[in-house]
Amino acid sequence: MKTVSDRLASLAEPGYADFQAKLIPSVPREKILGVRLPALRALAKEIKGDDEAAFLAALPHGTLEEDLLHAILVGRERDFAAAVAEVDRFLPFADNWATTDILRPKVFARHADETLPYIRRWLASPLPYVRRAAVGFLMAYYLDGNFDPGILALPAKIPQEEYYVGMTVAWFYATALAKRWDETIPYLRDRRLPVWTHNKAIQKAIESYRVPPERKEYLKTLKIK
Known part of the structure; x- marks a missing residue:
């Protein structure tokens, strides 16, 4: 066999x-x-x-x-x-x-409520791909029916020096902009993210078909040079 x-x-x-x-x-x-x-x-x-x-x-x-x-x-x-x-x-x-x-x-x-404490623990891991997975879970399961505005603060707090962590955090905020614009835009407007992640999130949102053209134009004004 x-x-x-x-x-x-x-x-x-x-x-x-x-x-x-x-x-x-x-x-x-x-x-x-x-x-x-x-x-x-x-x-x-x-x-x-x-x-x-x-x-x-x-x-x-x-x-x-x-x-x-x-x-x-x-x-x-x-x-x-x-x-x-x-x-x-x-x-x-x-x-x-x-x-x-x-x-x-x-x-x-x-089991969104029961899962969240585990995600918080995985976000605090010293291992970059554990953190990436945790951000992925937030993006997959908490931006739609299980949404709470407090969820948006979690990825911003984790270490993002590793490329594949910073990239998934940017992806998270770009997706959040498409699904939860009003709650998410302050993270870009108020510059609450590291510069690289900030600009990459804007780039991904601009590339997304789910973000309306007028919002894309506004996002362009928020890029950090």
Whole structure:
């Protein structure tokens, strides 16, 4: 019977791995197999029971694709406590933006109040990709139905020196501008973000089709030179 690693290897495309290596520079090329996301999602549907438990227990993994598959499997966990435990166990091993950005446990949206204390703890992590994941959870689950204005202050407070942390914080505020303009615009108008994050958030908002043209023109006046 093929192991998960064997099945991933059979789906590998070296040319696609070369392409991914350019997009995800924090992962060494030799750790990238080149398995496309639809194939990973299809494989995740086939892994169940003891095979899933054994795979999730085998941390750290040796390839990017194993990490991505792990994140997909954790994302489908329906039990809230189990999902938190799995995220807690997995996040310290995350070493790239692709893994953190695919990690989206749907159960968190149904338990927003219970999830928030854990997100606050992850935001305080010394590990940059743990912080990136936490900002991603805020962006995915708290800018729509679970919105509270206080949520907007959280990403602004975390260390953002690492490129992939600053980028996701900028992405968060650009998304918030599209969804919650009135509550979010003071963060740009009053310059509450680091300069790089401030300007990148404006850039992303201007590039977004969800922000009306007149608001984009106003955002241009808020850029810090």
